[in-house]
Amino acid sequence: MVYNWLNKLQDTLFPPRCRLCGGAGAGRRDLCPGCHADLPWLGAACVRCALPLASDGQLCGHCQQQPPAFDRVIAPFRYAPPLDYLVQRLKFHQDLAMGRLLGQLLAETLATLDGPRPAVILPVPLHRRRLAERGFNQALEIGRPLRDTLGIPLEPGLAQRVRPTETQSRLPARQRQRNLRRAYALGAAPLPDHIAILDDVMTTGTTVNELARLLKGAGVTRVEVWVLARTGTQEDGG
Numbered sequence: 626m627v628y629n630w631l632n633k634l635q636d637t638l639f640p641p642r643c644r645l646c647g648g649a650g651a652g653r654r655d656l657c658p659g660c661h662a663d664l665p666w667l668g669a670a671c672v673r674c675a676l677p678l679a680s681d682g683q684l685c686g687h688c689q690q691q692p693p694a695f696d697r698v699i700a701p702f703r704y705a706p707p708l709d710y711l712v713q714r715l716k717f718h719q720d721l722a723m724g725r726l727l728g729q730l731l732a733e734t735l736a737t738l739d740g741p742r743p744a745v746i747l748p749v750p751l752h753r754r755r756l757a758e759r760g761f762n763q764a765l766e767i768g769r770p771l772r773d774t775l776g777i778p779l780e781p782g783l784a785q786r787v788r789p790t791e792t793q794s795r796l797p798a799r800q801r802q803r804n805l806r807r808a809y810a811l812g813a814a815p816l817p818d819h820i821a822i823l824d825d826v827m828t829t830g831t832t833v834n835e836l837a838r839l840l841k842g843a844g845v846t847r848v849e850v851w852v853l854a855r856t857g858t859q860e861d862g863g
């Protein structure tokens with residue numbers, strides 16, 4: 626009740642504005658309908674890792690040769706303009722209101738999917754040193770609107786990043802994989818059967834695959850990966 630009343634007050638005082646063109650937002654979303662329609666929506670993609678492909682319903686070469694530890698990836702968008710700008714505003718400019726918009730966009734896509742829902746959402750943990758530098762975890766910021774919309778609890782304590790690593794994008798793919806070994810550790814809480822790992826952007830998938838491997842090794846039967854955007858190739862960095 627109080628929450629609804631506060632929402633209404635906020636809408637009156639600060640009506641939603643499009644974060645791309647400054648026009649009037651649609652509903653409670655800080656994007657106008659035109660800019661929303663023009664976002665780089667992910668088209669045909671690998672059924673397992675969401676890598677953009679020429680035709681739908683296929684597995685990419687990488688997933689055929691070396692199936693990842695996660696069961697599927699949900700990504701509404703390709704990591705392309707202007708979505709990259711929205712993500713960078715959140716990540717590098719502490720624009721936390723952008724986290725709400727991005728979380729809403731992901732929640733809208735997830736709400737259209739059938740099938741069993743994960744019991745909890747695990748935002749990809751940052752090492753405490755990185756967290757101290759940045760001041761917030763972008764995956765957790767995207768996760769809050771997801772929790773509120775979908776009613777699935779966020780459990781950031783399920784895993785920790787125990788080893789700081791060099792910025793992944795500077796390393797070649799093989800080295801990234803080595804770099805991530807034992808980078809994460811599970812917390813003491815019991816793990817449900819079905820978990821969604823949440824991150825902002827998926828590039829090579831090495832990070833989420835490492836976490837998924839750890840969860841599966843601890844007995845989790847189904848691990849989904851939810852990201853806002855997928856890069857077009859598995860080679861380029863970020």
Ligand SMILES: [Zn+2]
Pocket residue numbers: 643644645646647648656657658659660661
């Ligand atoms: Zn707009």
Ligand SMILES: [Zn+2]
Pocket residue numbers: 671672673674675676684685686687688689
């Ligand atoms: Zn794939």
